[in-house]
Amino acid sequence: HGTGCTLSSAIACRLAEGKSLPQSIKEAKTYLTGALNTPLDLGKGNGPLNHMYALPQDFA
Numbered sequence: 069h070g071t072g073c074t075l076s077s078a079i080a081c082r083l084a085e086g087k088s089l090p091q092s093i094k095e096a097k098t099y100l101t102g103a104l105n106t107p108l109d110l111g112k113g114n115g116p117l118n119h120m121y122a123l124p125q126d127f128a
Contacts (some may be wrong), residue, residue, distance in 0.1 A: 070117050075100050 078096035083089065099122070106121040107114065 071100065071104070074103060074119065075119055 075096055076091045079089075079092045082092035082095050087095070100117075102121050103117040105120055106116050106118045108116050110116065
C-alpha cells in the first residue's frame with residue numbers, strides 16, 4: 069500500500085531540506101505514522117495511505 073515508498077520519499081525530502089539523516093528519519097517516521105492512522109476509505113480491506121492527512125481540511 070505504499071508504506072515503504074512513502075517512508076523513503078519522506079526521508080529524501082527531509083534530506084533535501086538540509087536536515088541530518090537521523091532527524092530526517094525521525095520526521096519521516098512521524099509523517100508515515102500519521103498517514104497510516106488516517107487511511108482513505110476506498111474499496112474493501114486496507115485502504116491506501118492518506119498522504120494529505122496533515123493539510124488543513126478546507127485545503128485538502
